[in-house]
């Protein structure tokens with residue numbers, strides 16, 4: 001189809017700068033995310049399943065921080081054809097360029113509007129399903145409340161936000177255990193100690209994790225009537241936040 005390589009970005013000792021979603025990352029992204037995020041394929045498929053359940057006719061589905069479009073493709077696989085459209089957004093030109101190739105390679109009936117944009121600048125409107133699959137963690141912590149509030153406002157009654165995040169455990173000892181289990185997962189997937197530690201350094205300034213309690217409180221404060229943690233493996237979890245359906249007349 002198109003070349004997608006093995007992630008060896010941090011395999012040689014080097015001066016480590018801040019992690020960026022540039023062309024070298026986009027080129028190896030499927031391998032990188034599969035070997036780095038426990039349960040990634042399970043999560044993506046379940047997002048499709050949830051979209052199939054919650055997509056409302058005539059509504060818009062959003063994939064915010066779509067990377068190569070894995071969640072967009074999963075949603076398109078599960079939703080009824082021709083009733084909805086999908087808006088997929090990423091602010092990395094390299095990701096958007098390759099995402100378009102992925103979308104072209106898997107034709108579907110649901111139209112996809114792919115946008116190179118910052119999530120902060122995208123209007124959320126008439127939404128039934130909004131997905132942020134490991135994206136909020138890259139947004140500055142001070143801006144997270146406002147984004148979640150905007151998503152809530154743009155959802156129809158009965159709509160959902162699916163929020164997957166790497167989290168920080170409340171206690172130091174528990175947090176270290178989860179980080180250690182995750183690193184063991186990466187080692188078993190072929191990453192060396194050097195790769196694990198250099199990537200950790202690269203992510204330090206750009207990926208700030210919140211605790212599960214902070215995520216849940218933020219979602220509740222924005223107005224979501226129910227928050228369901230449907231997946232967790234080590235320090236990676238996924239939540240479904242539900243906007244209450246409009247009361248029957």
Ligand SMILES: Nc1ncnc2c1ncn2[C@@H]1O[C@H](C[S@+](CC[C@H]([NH3+])C(=O)[O-])CC(=O)[O-])[C@@H](O)[C@H]1O
Pocket residue numbers: 021033044064065066067068069070071089090091092095117118119120132133134135138139
């Ligand atoms: N402000 C922003 N605006 C738009 N995009 C952004 C922003 N900040 C970061 N991104 C984009 O969010 C994506 C995060 S990866 C998502 C995986 C995907 N959801 C997947 O299910 O495969 C997660 C990870 O790599 O851990 C990258 O493509 C960034 O360019």
Ligand SMILES: O=C(O)C(=O)Cc1ccccc1
Pocket residue numbers: 032033036037166199200203
């Ligand atoms: O690789 C890691 O350690 C992670 O925390 C997950 C990840 C996956 C892909 C890009 C950035 C972070």
